[in-house]
Amino acid sequence: MSVKTLPLVFINLGGEMLYILDQRLRATSTSEDNSEKGVWSENDRKRVMNDIVGTLFSKTFMDELLKPQQLYSHRTLKTVLTRLAHASIMRLNPASMDRLYELTIMAFKYQVFRCPRPKDLLLISYSHIDTIRELVKDTSVVVNQVDETHRKIIEVYSSLSEGEFQLLRQTLLIFFQDMHVRVSLFLKNQIQNPDGRFALPTSGPVPHGIVVPGLIRVFDSKGREVRRSEFPAGGSYSSPVREGSFELHGDRVISLGMNMYTVNHPEETHTSKGDGTPNPLAKEELNLLACLIGSLKAENMPRAEYGFRINLFTTDQEEEEEADGTSDGAEESMFGVINIQAMQDEQSAAELARITGQFAEEEEQHENPSGNKGDDLLAMMDDL
């Protein structure tokens, strides 16, 4: 349907992903210096944030997303987000990545579902950008990239009509359909019901530009009101609040899109079994994906001498359960089929080879125990 979803999808999902990663990394940081083995310092955290944000908001990446195109499948989207997360010194195991993806999808689904007006999708996106800017505020190069992208988004999306925004929103809702992963933060705040469906209250302020229901007005042929009557609206609505700002900086007013995660309460997540039906258009999308990865700038790729593995969410027991539950023969073979070779651009192909080569190097160095913070991280992440 809508051909303009991708930039907003990546900003919002990327934003949610960064909120969660930021919370996890802060929760483990207990000292400023790197001397204590296995601890993520403030600098490490900032480095991860800068690397990921720098990649997400790079001009080539965003330009690729801004081209009019259909929304990716879940499989493709998850793969690209995984690459994004790995644009830093951090490594996530597959189970963690699955959990992270589910969390970010459910958060964004909630925001799109409860979005007051279709146009407010932009305010939600800008809220994410605001917080992302905060996360990288100490690195002006990255802040500039964020600002440039934000300006570009304002330029492209400000002129869309409400009808076009609703089409965009409907496209996203179709994408999120039937996903009812329960998230304990949402359950606790009662924005999600035990069956996984989101709450939709019939109370509170109506969206900006909408009138509180309850009035019928009748006019004569000259347009003069001849009668008005009221009817029971069946809810308790109030007048709208002021409109949020659509500028580069400003009060967005609505709370959707703001960071729900706080450092002191690392929240539990709960996964339900996903539906792994293969997408017949996967080959086309994987080619697109290949172009996208090839266009990720070389300078954003890590030059780290070692990799950090992170186990974000699970205890050892849960990880075993995950391993049993998620290995699906069909899925494995789908990934086996990926041939990232649809490169017309020699330079991109060379870059991609260098990138994948780099990952291979890091995998090897994993075996080296000295200077490897990865394994100790596992114990530390279990704050649940």
Next chain:
Amino acid sequence: MYHKEKSIQIKNSASALYNNLSVLRIAPRRLTYFTVVHANVVNMVSASWDGLNYSHRQLQSKEPNVATSTSLIMQVAFCVLPSRDLLVVTSQKGIQIYESDGSIMVYWHALDTSDAPTAQAVFARGISAVWDNYICVGVSSGAILVFDVPSKGSNITLSEVLEEHKEPITDIASECSGSQECIADLVSADDGGNLCVWKSGKEFQLLNKIPGFDMSCSSVKLWKGIVVAGYGTGQIHLFEAVTGILHAEVNAHARWIYSLDIAPFSGLLLSAAEDSLVRVWHLTVTPETNSVEVAHLHNECVTDTQICGAKFCDGDGYAFAVTGYDLSEIIRYTQL
């Protein structure tokens, strides 16, 4: 006034699309067909009136003879003509017309994507039968395709293309009162809230254009010469079709309206929106004084659900059915 009946389970959940429920009552066989769109699939249920038999069928939107191409479906609707009933499916790729039980596809029309600017989505949306032999379908460019349908067989032809709207068509409706006196027999609505009123024929005639106010009109109905239009502001406007005079304005819902329906014999109006509410109203038209009355009768709340389809199941409005986003059932209500 109404109470909830046993729901009908469907194979997939309903997608968040305007007017996402179509109902066809087949009295001689004591059956009712329901269709609901889920992404690229149409879920069709045939329900017997005694509530004992349900049979399901799924249709996909795809070009004939092309195995792998499916596309997202925008709308599905039954078209009732004097000689035959047909099922029309509109998607990103084109328009398919089936026999009303979904068994055979009788016609396929591919959308022309070549002259559309690539930055815009291309799709068909808005379906209505009109007069004896026409089916009208709207397109994202704003054009309305008029198909001439023979009384049997598959020799359906594109008779005319109406180009008045400049924004994507959202919904099209024909005069449903059965009255022969109404001059206007078709109304079309678009994403800017603009309404066009037509008289059908070998060449369709534009009778009136009612300008919008930059807010999508997602659902429209035409009854006894009155256009009933539902908007993204949650409001319903009632216009006199031929003159464009605004008879009434209802602040009906707190969110975007997704579906309107009228029971032609009783003048009952059904409105449903993203705010999880379905409302039943009564319309009275007094031709002598040229006035319209709107009375509110009933509310139903489908908890935590953004409603995407609501239709009366019969011409009197004795029963109605509702679909909601992410919901895998058709909820039914009947009068007490």
